[in-house]
Structure formats: C-alpha cells, structure tokens
Amino acid sequence: MSVSERTITNLVRLEEWDIPGLIALSVSIGWDYDKDEINTVMSSGKVYGHKTKEGKIVSSAAIIPYGSSLASIGMVIVHQDYRGKGLGRKVTQKCLDSVSGDTMVMLIATDEGKSMYESMGFSSKDSVHxxxxxxxxxxxxxxxxxxxxxxxxxxxxxxxxxxxxxxxxxxxxxxxxxxxxxxxxxxxxxxxxxxxxxxxxxxxxxxxxxxxxxxxxxxxxxxxxxxxxxxxxxxxxxxxxxxxxxxxxxxxxxxxxxxxxxxxxxxxxxxxxxxxxxxxxxxxxxxxx
Structure with a gap:
C-alpha cells in the first residue's frame, strides 16, 4: 500500500488522549501495550509520534529519563503501511533531542531496528534473556x-x-x-x-x-x-x-x-x-x- 508523505502531519508529542491510538498501533504489529502501561510511560517520560491528517497515529517512540545522566528509549513502532519513509529514525531522534547531548541513552533493540540504531550511533553492549x-x-x-x-x-x-x-x-x-x-x-x-x-x-x-x-x-x-x-x-x-x-x-x-x-x-x-x-x-x- 503506497502512502503519500502529504498524508503525514508533523511529529508531535503524544498525550493521554492519544492512548487508544497508541494501543491500536501496538496491536498492528503484534505488541501488547495497554492503557496502564502507556500511562506509566507517559507519567515517567515522554512519548512522540507521527499522525496522519485524519489523526491516526502511525509511529511512536518513548523516552524515560533517569536523573540527568541516563535515559531509556522504547515503544519504537512504525505502522506497516508507513515503513520505508524514515519515520522510525525521526521519532527516535526526537527522543534523543529531548535530553542533553551527553546523556547516556540505552534501549533494547528488535532484530528489525538494530541496524537503524547502529546508524544513529548506538552500539551493542549486553543483552537480556x-x-x-x-x-x-x-x-x-x-x-x-x-x-x-x-x-x-x-x-x-x-x-x-x-x-x-x-x-x-x-x-x-x-x-x-x-x-x-x-x-x-x-x-x-x-x-x-x-x-x-x-x-x-x-x-x-x-x-x-x-x-x-x-x-x-x-x-x-x-x-x-x-x-x-x-x-x-x-x-x-x-x-x-x-x-x-x-x-x-x-x-x-x-x-x-x-x-x-x-x-x-x-x-x-x-x-x-x-x-x-x-x-x-x-x-x-x-x-x-
């Protein structure tokens, strides 16, 4: 399905009223974020995303700061119909721009996202089971x-x-x-x-x-x-x-x-x-x- 760039609005910070749209985006790729989980993320940090002119959320990423020296990024999602347009990179960069340039930022990568993160300056240091x-x-x-x-x-x-x-x-x-x-x-x-x-x-x-x-x-x-x-x-x-x-x-x-x-x-x-x-x-x- 081809999607025109003109159908996507500016990258925005998402708020509590956007939670149903974030849940729908999560479900679209088989993830299981729910209202309580997203509320915790929003209360602890910031969530950004792209919307279409109709208000549909088609990308997301969240950043949670810990003190002034460390932050964690997650919930990086791009709707299947809107991939290949650099939305994942842009929304992740928005998270990075929200903290100091010398803040250590960590994330746990998917197989699909690993190469993008490497191109943005992230390197693998450990893993989780x-x-x-x-x-x-x-x-x-x-x-x-x-x-x-x-x-x-x-x-x-x-x-x-x-x-x-x-x-x-x-x-x-x-x-x-x-x-x-x-x-x-x-x-x-x-x-x-x-x-x-x-x-x-x-x-x-x-x-x-x-x-x-x-x-x-x-x-x-x-x-x-x-x-x-x-x-x-x-x-x-x-x-x-x-x-x-x-x-x-x-x-x-x-x-x-x-x-x-x-x-x-x-x-x-x-x-x-x-x-x-x-x-x-x-x-x-x-x-x-």
Missing part, C-alpha cells in the same frame, strides 16, 4: 532462607529507591512510583534485622503477568521472590533477565520458563552500561531498561 511460562511450577526449596517477604508499604519507598539505584545503576524514583502504582503486587525482602534487601513487582498485562523489576542479594532469594509473585497466578508469565544470572535461570527453567529470545542492549554516548552491583535479576520492561 526473555523467558515466558505457560504453566508455573512452584519450587519450595528456598523456604528455609532466613528472610521475610511481605507486601511493600509507602514507608518502604526510600529504601526501595536506594537498593534499586545500586542494582540498576541510576536513581529512578519517579518511574518506580508510577510502576508500583501500576503493579498487581509489590513485595519487599527483609533481612532478620528488618532492613529491606530486595524487592519485586508483578504487572498484569493483556497477555502476561510480567515479573520485574526483581532485585535480590542472591539467586536463591530472587527465586523465592519469583515464587511469591508467580504462585497462584492462572495464566502466562514473562520475565526479562540480564546476562550473568545463570544460576537464577537454571532455577526458573525448572519452574516452567522457556527462553524465547535474547535481544541486545544498545547504548549511545557511553562506552559501557551504568555500574551495577549484580543484584538485578529481572528488569522492569524492555522499554525501561
């Missing part, structure tokens, strides 16, 4: 760990933000507040002395219960946290795991998770990812890094 599960098998072998896993309270936020910063590499208070508000379940891990040493969220999407972020002091505790979040859920599960967590991956595979892809993490304006303490066992989502 995407795992799905149709039928979760609970594993109780870690119940003997001397920790307490309980529901998160408002007064826990400061400690959660701190341990998340150490695990992720930058403070992301605004995003975490919005993500916690979106979560089906928010749990914290407490040591015997009452300190919070980990946390985990579950997000109920249209297709999967998404597990993440998952932050824990070791893979045994991370596995127990997963069990608490996943147990009794009737439906599909998803978790995206950073590299270097082989023992944790070995455990979740026994619980029924199957690896479906390993997309690259790409960055711009830096030679390496932010420094992390190896406590991140599951990312929040591919859009948020």
């Amino acid at each position: 995407k795992y799905l599960c149709d039928n979760y098998l609970s594993m109780k072998s870690n119940d003997a760990l001397n920790v307490e896993i309980i529901s998160m309270r408002k007064e826990d936020l400061s400690q959660v933000v701190k341990i998340d910063k150490d695990a992720f590499g930058e403070e992301r208070r605004t995003f975490l507040i919005n993500r916690i508000n979106q979560a089906k379940e928010s749990l914290v891990i407490k040591s015997p002395d009452g300190n919070i040493i980990g946390y985990g969220l579950s997000i109920l999407g249209p297709i999967n219960l998404i597990l993440g972020p998952i932050v824990a002091p070791d893979h045994h505790t991370a596995s127990l946290l997963i069990d608490k979040l996943a147990n009794n859920h009737q439906g599909k599960l998803r978790i995206d795991i950073p590299l270097g967590n082989e023992d944790f991956i070995f455990h979740i595979k026994k619980c029924g998770f199957v690896k479906v892809s390993q997309p690259p993490i790409m960055i711009k304006n830096s030679k390496q990812l932010p420094q992390r303490n190896k406590a991140l066992y599951g990312i929040a989502a591919q859009i948020s890094g």
Whole structure:
C-alpha cells in the first residue's frame, strides 16, 4: 500500500488522549501495550509520534529519563503501511533531542531496528534473556532462607529507591512510583534485622503477568521472590533477565520458563552500561531498561 508523505502531519508529542491510538498501533504489529502501561510511560517520560491528517497515529517512540545522566528509549513502532519513509529514525531522534547531548541513552533493540540504531550511533553492549511460562511450577526449596517477604508499604519507598539505584545503576524514583502504582503486587525482602534487601513487582498485562523489576542479594532469594509473585497466578508469565544470572535461570527453567529470545542492549554516548552491583535479576520492561 503506497502512502503519500502529504498524508503525514508533523511529529508531535503524544498525550493521554492519544492512548487508544497508541494501543491500536501496538496491536498492528503484534505488541501488547495497554492503557496502564502507556500511562506509566507517559507519567515517567515522554512519548512522540507521527499522525496522519485524519489523526491516526502511525509511529511512536518513548523516552524515560533517569536523573540527568541516563535515559531509556522504547515503544519504537512504525505502522506497516508507513515503513520505508524514515519515520522510525525521526521519532527516535526526537527522543534523543529531548535530553542533553551527553546523556547516556540505552534501549533494547528488535532484530528489525538494530541496524537503524547502529546508524544513529548506538552500539551493542549486553543483552537480556526473555523467558515466558505457560504453566508455573512452584519450587519450595528456598523456604528455609532466613528472610521475610511481605507486601511493600509507602514507608518502604526510600529504601526501595536506594537498593534499586545500586542494582540498576541510576536513581529512578519517579518511574518506580508510577510502576508500583501500576503493579498487581509489590513485595519487599527483609533481612532478620528488618532492613529491606530486595524487592519485586508483578504487572498484569493483556497477555502476561510480567515479573520485574526483581532485585535480590542472591539467586536463591530472587527465586523465592519469583515464587511469591508467580504462585497462584492462572495464566502466562514473562520475565526479562540480564546476562550473568545463570544460576537464577537454571532455577526458573525448572519452574516452567522457556527462553524465547535474547535481544541486545544498545547504548549511545557511553562506552559501557551504568555500574551495577549484580543484584538485578529481572528488569522492569524492555522499554525501561
């Protein structure tokens, strides 16, 4: 289907009233963004896109800033009928232009988008393992760990933000507040002395219960946290795991998770990812890094 350039309006920032159009764009390529997910992204960052003169959204990209030194790009979509016109590059560049030129920008690329990102100055530095599960098998072998896993309270936020910063590499208070508000379940891990040493969220999407972020002091505790979040859920599960967590991956595979892809993490304006303490066992989502 040929589409004239004249049918596309200027590139604009998208707002709350554009969410139905963004959902339709997502569905058009088989992705599963819903209202709650897009609300979290819009509340944490900015979403841009191209519209036709009739108001149809035909491209999108979002950027979420974390402090002044790091940002994450995601939700880069171009409608099938409007590809080959450079819209993906233009909307991604709009995101880049919205932050300082020396800000480290990260994204998790699709196979289709990888070459475009490379041409824009991004380079692959790592990857994540995407795992799905149709039928979760609970594993109780870690119940003997001397920790307490309980529901998160408002007064826990400061400690959660701190341990998340150490695990992720930058403070992301605004995003975490919005993500916690979106979560089906928010749990914290407490040591015997009452300190919070980990946390985990579950997000109920249209297709999967998404597990993440998952932050824990070791893979045994991370596995127990997963069990608490996943147990009794009737439906599909998803978790995206950073590299270097082989023992944790070995455990979740026994619980029924199957690896479906390993997309690259790409960055711009830096030679390496932010420094992390190896406590991140599951990312929040591919859009948020």
